[in-house]
Amino acid sequence: MQSAGWFANKVAMVVMAKRDNSDKLSVTAGQTGSGWRPRLHAMSNRPMPTKQNGCACAQQWEMCMQAPNQQGPTHPLEPFFQQAVRNSYEGKLGLNDPDVTSYVAHLLCEFSDTEKLYQVRDEAGRPIEELTAMMLAADPVNGTASSFDAERAVRKHIGDYALFVAGMYPEAMASGRRQRRHQPSLGEMILAGKESYYIVSQFNLFEYEQEAPLFARLSDRFERCILGLTLVREELGPRKPLMLPPMVN
DSSP states (O other): OOBOHHHHHHHHHHHHHOTTOOOOOOOOOOOOOOSOOOOOOOGGGSOOOOGGGOOOOOSTTOOOOOOGGGOOSOOTTHHHHHHHHHIIIIIITOOOOHHHHHHHHHHHHHTTBHHHHTOOBOTTSOBOOSHHHHHHHTOTTTSSOOSHHHHHHHHHHHHHHHHHHHHHOGGGGGSHHHHHHTOOOHHHHHHHHHHHHHHHHTOOSGGGTTTHHHHHHHHHTHHHHHHHHHHHHHHHSOOOOOOOOOOOO
16 A cells, blocks of 8 residues: 655654654645636535435445544544644634544545545546546536435545645646646635535435534635645645655556
C-alpha cells in the first residue's frame, strides 16, 4: 500500500522532530477560475431515501460511511492531527467545533494513504481520479450511482476530497496538469465540496440522522475549513509547489 508522497513523508518527519512546533504560520491565497461547474441538485424535488434501501455497497466504488464516533481503531497519527487541526481551527481561526475538528483530523489520517484518496471506483473497478467523473458516479438519475445511499457515499467522498485537495494541494489545480487533464480550479473545487456536503446533510433520516448536522456545518464553513488546512500544512514545513500523488490501481 503506497503513501501519499510528500504528505506522508512530511507527517513522519513532523511526528519525530516537530511535535512542539510553535512557528508563526502564514496563508497563501488560492486561485479561482472558470470552466467546469458541478450540476446543482434540486433536493426539494427529489424523493428522500427510505429505510428499506439500506447501505448500498454492492459495487467496488460504493462506500459505507460511519459516524466519527463509530470509526475503527485509532490511526497512529490521530493524536498528532487532532492537535494540529485544533491549533489551527480553534487557536487561529476561532472555529470552536470539536466535531468538525475531529472529522478533519480523521480525514487527514485517512488520506495519508493514496488508496483512500482515490477510493471511488468505476463499474470496472478502476479508481476515479477526475472530479467530473466522481460527480457522475454520485448521480443516481443521470449517472452511475445505483441508489440514493450510493449517492450519499460518493458525495461524502467528493466533499472530503475537495476539502483535502483545496487545503493541502492547491497548486495542483493551478498547474499545467490541470490544463491537460481538465481539472477544476480552486473555486470550482470549493463549489463542488460545499454542494456535496450539503447534499449529504439532506440525508437526515434513520441511520443518517445524527451525522446530518455535522455535514451541514462542514458545507457552511467549507472555506474556513480549507483555510485551517492551509495553516496545518504550513505547520508541517515550508510551503513548496506540490502535485497530487498518483493513483493506486
